[in-house]
Amino acid sequence: MLLHFSPASSTSPPSPSSFTSNYFLHRLSISRPPYLEFPLKPRTHLFKPTSPPVSYSTKTKLLYPSANRADFRSYALSGFDFGSVESVLEAAGVLTAIIVVHETGHFLAAYLQGIRVSKFAVGFGPILAKFNANDVEYSIRAFPLGGFVGFPDNDPDSDIPDDDANLLKNRPILDRVIVISAGVVANIIFAYAIIFTQVLSVGLPVQEPFSGVLVPDVRPFSAASRDGLLPGDVILAINGIQLPETGPRVVSQVVDIIKKNPKRNVFLKVERGKQDFEIGVTPDENVDGTGKIGVQLSPNIKITKLRPNNIFEAFNYAGKEFWGLTYNVLDSLKQTFMNFSQSASKVSGPVAIIAVGAEVARSTVDGLYEFAALLNLNL
Known part of the structure; x- marks a missing residue:
């Protein structure tokens, strides 16, 4: 058995606890305050909701003909607007890249400390391609919406002695903490890199009231x-x-x-x-x-688009935007825990995330950048 690390999968705006396309499009659209106001402050686009959130509830009882699986699939996915194939592929590509970065963080933290790693996989399901290098099996799986780093600690097929000092379970607790937290750190760095790329390439959309x-x-x-x-x-x-x-x-x-x-x-x-x-x-x-x-x-x-005049301004803008998004994510998590009974049913899996990403991708490239950054910070 392998140890796996993988990411958890009218006029009022929707609630931040609702991970839906309405929420993301509201959050990513024409929604930044003037530049001088937004550093290190909550965005004015996260208005307090004054009406019940719009969400794709999983509590609704599904009524479908038990003999017709195709009808059921159509009904089950009817709440999601996937749009064009291109937008779906863009959203899936963003999610896959984020997962790969997350797992790479775990892998590098273990590998650079000399901790034994047996597998590094992108995706899950049947293996499409694989190769071995330095006692590690690298593979690409059929379904790209996931990934894992495998450690031989509890692998019954491993011939490594159970008391090997370089097994993850035998390393000091600090080494293990570094491995476990490295995925999150990698996603945080990736989020900043995405924002910095947005600043340099298309600029930050800023609202003028x-x-x-x-x-x-x-x-x-x-x-x-x-x-x-x-x-x-x-x-x-x-x-x-x-x-x-x-x-x-x-x-x-x-x-x-x-x-x-x-x-x-x-x-x-x-x-x-x-x-x-x-x-x-x-x-x-x-x-x-x-x-x-x-x-x-x-x-x-x-x-309007906020564009830097030089590389120093680019770092400045990206840093302020990064902290603004981080504040929003932490505030949303706080609201989720404070209203857990209402929020628990609204947590979405990969299919809903891709549906949101596809809708964002159709709307604007700015939204896709921020969608990717927010997903990284949510991990």
Whole structure:
């Protein structure tokens, strides 16, 4: 038996405890505060959720014909949007690279200390290719979403004496701690390298806030549609109340006023192109008595790219971004443990992670960089 090391596998944003595409796209999209504000501070894009998170729950009872396995597979995967083959391969490639780096950390920490290693595998399942060097079997397996470093300590086929001083179990505890923690250290270094590459190649996307609330979408036949509100409009004021620059409360401020005024005219000051004018909208009434106008709302921000002027600025930007992401990951872990009963069912495996990565890959290369960095830090 071998010892294996492998990584554990309307307007409100989703919860950080929900490892879903909605959460990641929200986290990775138009979501950095101005540069001078973000070093060593929590991102303003991690708003406190005001509605239940959107997630792919594993608690829903599946109803499927027991004789039709194809129907069941289609049903089971229906919550995941994998998109194109190219985006799936990109996401799978990112996950595989992260796992290889993680296992390489364990392997190098053992090998450089003279600890016996018997196997290094990328993937799991049947062996596709292998070779031996320095008493180590290196192999590539059929399914790349995993990997392991094998130690001969408890291998019944090993001819190494049980009291060999270079077996992992016979080494001092500090040596073993170094081997066990080296995978995490390797992923941390890899995360910084990914961010540094992003800074040098495409720059960091940074949000510039503007006054008002953006209307990305208007539902057909809704109150907003009937009264002349269009996608792309910016609401600058509502009932004479001027809206400030974007922030966590600006969208909910508009939503609250609309909810409190069912069937009563609400006056919106709207910016469309270079023109400002007023529109009167009469919210429809929900079954619970609150008002609704049938629009999607989002903060009014413009995305710019932060690019370094020299290599020293690149290191500076990458370091600040690294610490910002690290803070977010630690904060998410804290929230997960504090709300474990709600969070436990939302932890996702490789299939869900690839689905998230594929959706991010289709959206923007910036998101793919940060997706990779976040995965490294989560390990």
